[in-house]
Amino acid sequence: MLPTKRVLSDLLGTLYDAAATPDLWDVFLRGFVQLAHANSAALLVHDFRDSQHNITRQFGLNPDDVRIYYNESSELEDVWAASARPRSHAGWTHVSESLSPSGLLVRTPFYNECLKKLHIFHAMFGVVEQKEHVTAIVSLYRKKNGTAFDFSELELLNFFMPHLQRAFQLHFRLADLQSQNSSLQAAVDMFTTGMIFFDSAGKIIGMNRSANFLLAQRGGLQSSGGRLRAEDSLQSGQLEAAIRSATATSAGKGLHPGGAVHIKGRSLKSLHVTVIPVRSIDFGMSKGAAAVAFVVDPAQQMRPRTEILHELFRLTPAECRVALLLSDGKSLSEIAQILGVSRNTLKTQVASVYSKTGTSRQSQLVRLLTHFPQSPSPLADK
Numbered sequence: 001m002l003p004t005k006r007v008l009s010d011l012l013g014t015l016y017d018a019a020a021t022p023d024l025w026d027v028f029l030r031g032f033v034q035l036a037h038a039n040s041a042a043l044l045v046h047d048f049r050d051s052q053h054n055i056t057r058q059f060g061l062n063p064d065d066v067r068i069y070y071n072e073s074s075e076l077e078d079v080w081a082a083s084a085r086p087r088s089h090a091g092w093t094h095v096s097e098s099l100s101p102s103g104l105l106v107r108t109p110f111y112n113e114c115l116k117k118l119h120i121f122h123a124m125f126g127v128v129e130q131k132e133h134v135t136a137i138v139s140l141y142r143k144k145n146g147t148a149f150d151f152s153e154l155e156l157l158n159f160f161m162p163h164l165q166r167a168f169q170l171h172f173r174l175a176d177l178q179s180q181n182s183s184l185q186a187a188v189d190m191f192t193t194g195m196i197f198f199d200s201a202g203k204i205i206g207m208n209r210s211a212n213f214l215l216a217q218r219g220g221l222q223s224s225g226g227r228l229r230a231e232d233s234l235q236s237g238q239l240e241a242a243i244r245s246a247t248a249t250s251a252g253k254g255l256h257p258g259g260a261v262h263i264k265g266r267s268l269k270s271l272h273v274t275v276i277p278v279r280s281i282d283f284g285m286s287k288g289a290a291a292v293a294f295v296v297d298p299a300q301q302m303r304p305r306t307e308i309l310h311e312l313f314r315l316t317p318a319e320c321r322v323a324l325l326l327s328d329g330k331s332l333s334e335i336a337q338i339l340g341v342s343r344n345t346l347k348t349q350v351a352s353v354y355s356k357t358g359t360s361r362q363s364q365l366v367r368l369l370t371h372f373p374q375s376p377s378p379l380a381d382k
Contacts, residue, residue, distance in 0.1 A: 002159060003035055009252045011035065015163055016250065016279040019170040022057075029059035036156055038140040040120070043128075046081050046135045047363045060141075065118050076110045080123065081135075090130045090165065093157045095149040096123035102148070124149040126157045128164050134363045138164055162257040163249075166276040170292070194295030196228055197278070200251055202243045204228060205289065214295050220265025221273070221295065228293065230263050239263075242275040246291035250277040258291065272296045309369075313356045322349045326362050327369040 002008065011031045018024035029041040040060030058066060083099040084092075096105075102121070105111050115121065121144035129136040140157070142149065188195050194211030196204060203226045207215075215221055220231050228243065230236040238261045248254030258275040265271075274294045306320040315323060325335045336346045359365045 002155060005255065007035070008159070008255055009249075011160075012163055012249060012255065012277075013252055013279060015160075015167050016170075016277050019167040020279065022171070025057040026059050029057060032138075032160070033059055033140065036124070036140045036153065038124075039143050039146065040118075040141045042139050042141070044137045044139060045363065046078070046085075046137065047133060047361065061118055076114055077108075079105065079108050079110050080125070081137075084125065084127075085135070088127045088130065088135070090127055091161050092127045093154050093161060094125050095151060095154065096125070097148045097150075119143050122146060122148045124153060124157055126161050126164065128161070128168050134366075136168065159255075166257045166274075169274070169294070170276050170278070194293075194297075196293040196295065197289040198228075198243055198247060198291040198293070199288070200247050200290040202227060202240070202247055202291075211295055214271065214297060218265065219271055219297070220263040221271060230261070231265050232263075235261060235263055239273060239275075242273075243291055243293070246275045246277045250279050250290040270298060272298060315353065315356055319349055319353050319356070322346065323353045323357070323365065323369065326350070326353070327366050329362075329366070 011028065014024060014028045014031060018028050025043065029043070033039065033041045038060075040058065042058040042061065043056045045056055079100045080096055084094060088094075100108070105115075105121075111121075118141075120141045122142040124140045126138045127135060128138055138157075140149070188208045189210075192210055194208065194214045196207040196211045199205045204223055215223055220235070222229055222231070228239060230239055238259070242259030242261055245254055245256035246258035249256055249258070258277055260272065260274045263271040263273055272295070274296075276292055276294070278289045278292045306315075306317070306324070309315045309320045309323055310317075321339060322335060325338060330338070332343065332346060332350070336343055339346070341349075354360055354365065357365060357368060359368060
């Protein structure tokens with residue numbers, strides 16, 4: 001049985017605050033642990049290609065023990081992740097007992113050399129994001145002397161999953177870039193994804209250059225009376241409902257994560273619109289933003305331009321080439337062969353790319369770079 005609407009709304013507020021203020025992820029996880037009667041919780045990123053399993057945020061775990069996870073887990077098979085991966089997808093939730101029964105878990109090196117040191121025995125998982133070989137997961141944990149999670153307890157996790165997915169989407173699109181740019185308003189203009197901001201009444205209070213361009217193309221979306229509308233009345237109603245639910249959640253008056261609408265205009269151009277609640281982000285506008293709509297043109301490619309990489313991160317031409325190949329998913333061996341450089345030279349360049357972009361591994365770099373424009377928008381120089 002879910003907690004009261006007030007309790008859920010308060011924790012949702014913390015979650016959407018965390019999308020803009022990363023330190024608040026720990027506060028959200030603390031509240032999540034209390035609601036689930038768990039002992040600890042973590043946000044994890046599994047990179048199955050490189051066998052890297054990292055805890056990015058946690059509550060209730062000893063930091064020294066977490067370092068053990070970082071240092072040792074790459075050498076161990078995460079039996080929970082290995083069992084879940086063939087059947088999991090974004091939004092998928094499950095309990096650990098059905099992935100690896102306790103009697104089997106206690107005999108694995110993963111438990112005895114890792115989980116045991118973290119005081120973890122029972123778990124409940126939710127897949128927040130899954131792309132190719134990288135999976136982001138939220139996990140709730142109980143100790144060995146606690147009761148196992150059962151499927152009835154997934155109701156709480158299932159309620160939060162769409163909100164976690166929206167908050168992750170917002171966090172990864174904005175927070176990493178904001179740390180590299182003193183002006184978030186300037187930073188959002190770097191996105192090829194259109195971004196439209198709404199006040200608490202659902203009225204448009206601003207948009208980035210990409211959104212201006214997409215609306216000017218008359219591809220099925222338009223601004224009318226200060227509101228975002230679609231040419232099709234049915235789609236317009238769906239869009240209005242998504243904005244209304246997102247702003248209500250932001251104001252603590254709703255529990256809905258917003259929504260996604262597929263827009264099809266008379267020009268046969270398709271656009272995907274995802275509306276997300278927003279809190280605690282200063283977009284430099286006269287009114288506070290209560291929701292943001294991401295408008296994506298599926299036909300538009302997302303590979304970043306070298307001049308953008310140089311402007312934002314001061315990458316050299318050689319480092320730009322390396323960064324782009326890494327963002328394409330190339331391995332170090334493939335990149336060394338393509339560029340005709342030695343492994344040692346390439347390792348030095350990769351280390352410099354990671355340092356300048358504030359990342360530490362390929363999956364983080366890919367996530368950061370996939371939201372930059374490939375070529376100047378027609379409005380960029382106006």
